[in-house]
Amino acid sequence: MREPGGRIMAFYKQPCVHCGEFIDRDVRFCPKCGSRSPFGYACPTCLRPIEKDQKICSGCGRSLFVNCPACGNQTFVGERCQVCGVDLMIQCQNPRCGQMQFFLNEKCTACGKKFKNKE
Numbered sequence: 520m521r522e523p524g525g526r527i528m529a530f531y532k533q534p535c536v537h538c539g540e541f542i543d544r545d546v547r548f549c550p551k552c553g554s555r556s557p558f559g560y561a562c563p564t565c566l567r568p569i570e571k572d573q574k575i576c577s578g579c580g581r582s583l584f585v586n587c588p589a590c591g592n593q594t595f596v597g598e599r600c601q602v603c604g605v606d607l608m609i610q611c612q613n614p615r616c617g618q619m620q621f622f623l624n625e626k627c628t629a630c631g632k633k634f635k636n637k638e
C-alpha cells in the first residue's frame with residue numbers, strides 16, 4: 520500500500536451564489552460565471568454584506584436600488600443592471616489600485632482615491 524502523499528484536499532470551497540459552482544474561498548471572482556462577488560453581495564459604499572433585494576444598507580443607510588445609467592430602470596446595486604445587463608462597475612483610476620468600484624461611488628473603497636465626477 521502506498522500513501523497518497525503530496526495531495527492536499529481543498530476543503531475551502533464554497534458555491535458561487537450566482538451559478539452554484541464550487542470555487543475557492545479566496546478568489547476574487549468566479550472562474551465560471553465571472554462574477555466579482557461570488558459569495559454574496561456587499562454594499563458598494565461601506566462593503567457590509569447585504570442581501571439581494573434589500574432596500575437600504577443597514578451599515579451606511581444608502582439606498583441599494585439605483586437607476587441604471589444605460590436604461591434608466593431601477594436595479595439592485597449588483598455588478599450589472601438587472602434589466603439591461605450593463606456593467607455597473609468602474610475601475611479605480613489609481614494605477615496602483617485598479618479595484619473595481621460601483622459607478623456611483625465617490626471614492627475608492629480600497630485605496631480611498633476620490634473619483635472625478637463628470638460634470
Ligand SMILES: [Zn+2]
Pocket residue numbers: 535536537538539540549550551552553554557
Ligand atoms: Zn459563478
Ligand SMILES: [Zn+2]
Pocket residue numbers: 562563564565566567576577578579580581
Ligand atoms: Zn453601506
Ligand SMILES: [Zn+2]
Pocket residue numbers: 587588589590591592594600601602603604605
Ligand atoms: Zn439597465
Ligand SMILES: [Zn+2]
Pocket residue numbers: 611612613616617618627628629630631632
Ligand atoms: Zn482604488
